Amino acid sequence: MVEKLEKLLAVKDISKSYVGVQALDRVSLSINRGEIHCLVGENGSGKSTLIKIISGVVKPDEGEIIINGKRFQSLHAIDSISEGIQVIYQDLSLFPNLSIAENISLNQMIERKKRFISWKEIKNIAEREFSNISKELDLDEKVENISIANKQLVAICRALTQDAQLIIMDEPTTAITKREIDCLFSVILDLKKRGISTLFVSHKLSEVLQISNKVTVIRDGKLVGVYNTEGLDHNTLSFYMSGKKIVDSVLDYREKEGQKEPLLEVKNLSKKGNFQDINFKVCSGEIVGITGILGSGRTEIALSLFGLNRPDSGEIYIDGKLAKIKSPQDAIELGLSYLPEDRLNQGLFIKQSIGNNIVVTILQRLLNRFKLFDNSKKYEAAKEWIEELNVITPSLETAAQALSGGNQQRVVIAKWLATDPKVFILNGPTVGIDVASKSNIHNIIKGLANKGMGVIIISDEIPEIIWNCNRIIVIREGRIVKKLNTNEVTEDKLLDILARKSN
Amino acid sequence: MVKNNRSFKIQKLLKQNETYLFLVIITYSIFITSLNSSFLSLENLFDLGKSSAGMGIMAIGVFIVLLSGGIDISFTAIAISGQYIAANVLIASGVDNIFFAFLISCLVGVALGAINGLLISYFKIPTLITTLGTASVFHGALLTIVGTKAINSAQLPDCFKAFGAKNLLILTKPNGINYGLSIFIIIFILLALLTWLILKYTMLGRGIYAIGGDIDSAERSGFNIAKIQFFIYCYVGFLAGIAGVLHISLIRYSNPTYIVGTELSVIAAVVLGGTRITGGSGTIIGTIMGVAMVTILNNSLILVGLSSYWQNFFVGLIIIISVSITSYQSKRSIGNIVFRR
Numbered sequence: 001m002v003e004k005l006e007k008l009l010a011v012k013d014i015s016k017s018y019v020g021v022q023a024l025d026r027v028s029l030s031i032n033r034g035e036i037h038c039l040v041g042e043n044g045s046g047k048s049t050l051i052k053i054i055s056g057v058v059k060p061d062e063g064e065i066i067i068n069g070k071r072f073q074s075l076h077a078i079d080s081i082s083e084g085i086q087v088i089y090q091d092l093s094l095f096p097n098l099s100i101a102e103n104i105s106l107n108q109m110i111e112r113k114k115r116f117i118s119w120k121e122i123k124n125i126a127e128r129e130f131s132n133i134s135k136e137l138d139l140d141e142k143v144e145n146i147s148i149a150n151k152q153l154v155a156i157c158r159a160l161t162q163d164a165q166l167i168i169m170d171e172p173t174t175a176i177t178k179r180e181i182d183c184l185f186s187v188i189l190d191l192k193k194r195g196i197s198t199l200f201v202s203h204k205l206s207e208v209l210q211i212s213n214k215v216t217v218i219r220d221g222k223l224v225g226v227y228n229t230e231g232l233d234h235n236t237l238s239f240y241m242s243g244k245k246i247v248d249s250v251l252d253y254r255e256k257e258g259q260k261e262p263l264l265e266v267k268n269l270s271k272k273g274n275f276q277d278i279n280f281k282v283c284s285g286e287i288v289g290i291t292g293i294l295g296s297g298r299t300e301i302a303l304s305l306f307g308l309n310r311p312d313s314g315e316i317y318i319d320g321k322l323a324k325i326k327s328p329q330d331a332i333e334l335g336l337s338y339l340p341e342d343r344l345n346q347g348l349f350i351k352q353s354i355g356n357n358i359v360v361t362i363l364q365r366l367l368n369r370f371k372l373f374d375n376s377k378k379y380e381a382a383k384e385w386i387e388e389l390n391v392i393t394p395s396l397e398t399a400a401q402a403l404s405g406g407n408q409q410r411v412v413i414a415k416w417l418a419t420d421p422k423v424f425i426l427n428g429p430t431v432g433i434d435v436a437s438k439s440n441i442h443n444i445i446k447g448l449a450n451k452g453m454g455v456i457i458i459s460d461e462i463p464e465i466i467w468n469c470n471r472i473i474v475i476r477e478g479r480i481v482k483k484l485n486t487n488e489v490t491e492d493k494l495l496d497i498l499a500r501k502s503n
Numbered sequence: 504m505v506k507n508n509r510s511f512k513i514q515k516l517l518k519q520n521e522t523y524l525f526l527v528i529i530t531y532s533i534f535i536t537s538l539n540s541s542f543l544s545l546e547n548l549f550d551l552g553k554s555s556a557g558m559g560i561m562a563i564g565v566f567i568v569l570l571s572g573g574i575d576i577s578f579t580a581i582a583i584s585g586q587y588i589a590a591n592v593l594i595a596s597g598v599d600n601i602f603f604a605f606l607i608s609c610l611v612g613v614a615l616g617a618i619n620g621l622l623i624s625y626f627k628i629p630t631l632i633t634t635l636g637t638a639s640v641f642h643g644a645l646l647t648i649v650g651t652k653a654i655n656s657a658q659l660p661d662c663f664k665a666f667g668a669k670n671l672l673i674l675t676k677p678n679g680i681n682y683g684l685s686i687f688i689i690i691f692i693l694l695a696l697l698t699w700l701i702l703k704y705t706m707l708g709r710g711i712y713a714i715g716g717d718i719d720s721a722e723r724s725g726f727n728i729a730k731i732q733f734f735i736y737c738y739v740g741f742l743a744g745i746a747g748v749l750h751i752s753l754i755r756y757s758n759p760t761y762i763v764g765t766e767l768s769v770i771a772a773v774v775l776g777g778t779r780i781t782g783g784s785g786t787i788i789g790t791i792m793g794v795a796m797v798t799i800l801n802n803s804l805i806l807v808g809l810s811s812y813w814q815n816f817f818v819g820l821i822i823i824i825s826v827s828i829t830s831y832q833s834k835r836s837i838g839n840i841v842f843r844r
């Protein structure tokens with residue numbers, strides 16, 4: 001198989017700078033046919049930028065791009081597509097109002113410059129591609145009604161209809177659960193068998209080690225190296241990425257003397273079809289972990305606490321007082337904050353400046369004595385959080401959309417921390433955040449707890465739960481199946497409980 | 504999840520807005536008939552069909568615009584411009600031919616629609632602002648340049664009157680009076696069919712759905728957004744031109760201040776028909792039913808003896824209620840997605 005050895009893509013010495021940032025500095029990357037290649041690096045290291053250059057969306061300042069042996073002086077998106085490079089954007093670029101079948105087939109129809117539609121053909125194309133991925137889905141279902149993971153599969157199928165040679169995915173696994181990730185990986189392995197390469201970005205190093213053949217590491221826009229995945233382990237990889245050793249610490253929680261009431265107490269909370277008989281407490285200084293697989297009801301519970309999903313019955317007490325939480329405003333006034341799972345869609349005003357994004361939750365506090373908005377107060381408040389969370393940005397006035405994915409996440413965290421809540425509910429606090437910053441954020445959370453805040457972390461990342469929480473609640477099918485103290489469990493045991501092997 | 508196919512189909516039917524609207528129309532019609540038995544007669548239905556065909560045609564245009572995620576306020580100004588200019592040209596030139604009238608009215612319509620299309624697709628001005636502006640520019644220009652004088656029945660070219668009286672199917676009542684199925688209704692049905700075909704079977708039509716669903720994705724997929732938008736507003740102009748001629752033929756009179764001011768009830772009809780005001784979703788059948796509902800409502804208010812001022816009140820109420828229902832439903836379904844994650 002001579003073809004196998006042939007290089008599909010080679011970019012050499014690519015540089016790109018934005019105002020005030022050198023996003024990429026002489027980076028090279030090459031991908032062979034049928035190779036699964038991972039691109040890793042810290043937040044803001046330039047991964048997404050490199051992908052945009054390969055797909056022809058962003059023009060590099062310098063460097064050369066060779067695809068299928070052809071050298072491109074200036075690569076346009078159209079060239080990249082016709083050479084078989086398909087990018088699956090994080091927003092997936094699907095049409096929510098159209099059926100799965102149409103979403104899969106439409107691009108091909110456009111490419112073939114069709115003027116009329118044959119619904120039979122649409123169905124056929126979709127069926128052909130989808131059968132390879134072997135998923136039981138109603139092809140007539142509208143895309144707005146299916147899960148993120150299935151949307152991803154639709155986007156992959158669509159890429160395949162256009163004769164993709166290389167499928168690029170930027171952090172495809174941040175918004176989906178373990179089981180869905182396994183499904184995605186089996187699809188990727190399948191593509192490999194068909195000679196189709198995959199380039200993908202992920203911050204979950206265990207995934208990188210599990211799936212890839214080669215890993216390219218970049219740091220601060222510079223190439224660190226290209227490695228064969230065999231011979232790499234978690235620690236070396238995270239060392240390559242950050243240039244330092246990362247040490248995680250465990251939460252040091254001691255029950256406070258003389259504490260009368262828990263900060264938050266939930267009694268018999270139920271909502272039909274969501275969850276049932278949920279009881280738990282969060283005391284000052286505690287970090288309670290809630291874990292469970294997708295659809296177990298973990299997010300629904302959090303939404304109910306935050307006034308976004310009204311429960312059918314049950315009570316919520318805050319500081320021992322019965323709380324009526326009908327809306328997020330109520331929740332915020334009572335001292336709750338909620339960091340949503342899907343931050344890019346639910347947490348950020350993408351076109352607004354970073355500063356405005358951070359202070360949006362605390363506008364009341366930024367008024368001067370004439371009840372007018374005080375800009376210098378805003379500046380100070382925003383600056384404080386930018387520094388606290390190490391957001392890498394040229395200025396406070398930069399629009400949130402110019403930040404790298406991980407830095408956008410930090411802005412959302414900052415925005416909720418700014419409200420100075422009594423109880424902070426974080427749903428997947430570190431998805432899409434690199435290893436070093438992850439432990440950084442974990443430390444911040446632990447620091448908050450040590451100062452007396454009550455924290456709830458919702459996550460299906462077992463190490464995150466074990467390392468940070470003093471108590472763990474396991475949810476399955478809407479019910480609490482287990483409550484544990486962290487010192488009683490190991491990662492493996494918790495995994496077993498989650499996977500229903502033991503109780 | 505593979506359920507009994509039939510119950511699955513019924514479930515799907517129950518999820519559709521049209522089903523409910525249909526039931527509401529039927530129930531309401533029966534109710535009105537119980538008050539005034541002439542309501543559900545074939546004669547009255549034909550009559551209603553004829554008088555609402557013009558509104559229906561404009562509604563088709565509004566439907567397409569809403570589908571693409573835009574809105575058009577100027578189509579009534581375009582309709583009256585087409586009508587008034589066509590009537591004046593016919594009088595001045597002495598050509599007494601209804602096809603000529605259609606030609607002129609549609610040309611005016613497409614030309615004005617093209618101005619909207621250009622501003623929206625090329626200069627990327629938001630659709631509401633554009634059409635709000637052009638509505639008053641078009642109407643103002645018509646009144647100052649072409650004139651303000653009404654054309655009365657005596658001055659009106661005969662072709663309009665003949666066209667307005669044209670029936671395709673003539674039936675006789677027991678008391679000997681004739682009535683029939685107006686050609687207006689046929690034109691409306693043909694245009695609805697044409698629009699349905701465009702939307703369902705052409706790339707252009709799918710493009711309209713696509714940009715209404717997600718305009719950025721549509722651009723990345725390779726749709727020519729500017730071209731699609733340009734087409735949409737020209738097509739609306741074309742439909743408005745036709746509606747203008749139907750209107751003058753119906754009332755045998757032309758006043759350049761007519762039609763303008765009815766845009767809200769047309770938009771109301773389309774929204775009532777289940778077209779999402781945020782774009783991407785809606786059906787032509789729904790639109791037709793929405794028009795039917797608004798027409799029946801207006802007509803029945805008269806039958807019941809309420810003044811025409813009440814019509815405005817009810818049309819406003821309809822917009823509010825139907826938009827609240829659809830937005831409540833979509834909120835619920837968005838909620839469900841969030842929860843399932």
Ligand SMILES: Nc1ncnc2c1ncn2[C@@H]1O[C@H](COP(=O)(O)OP(=O)(O)OP(=O)(O)O)[C@@H](O)[C@H]1O
Pocket residue numbers: 018019021022023041042043044045046047048049050392393401402403404405406407432
């Ligand atoms: N449009 C833009 N304007 C200005 N700066 C930009 C723009 N796009 C990216 N940058 C900057 O370029 C750098 C690299 O960003 P990039 O998005 O490539 O990072 P990344 O490796 O994808 O990070 P993450 O893991 O957080 O997604 C960042 O410092 C970012 O702020």
Ligand SMILES: [Mg+2]
Pocket residue numbers: 047048170404405406
């Ligand atoms: Mg990125």
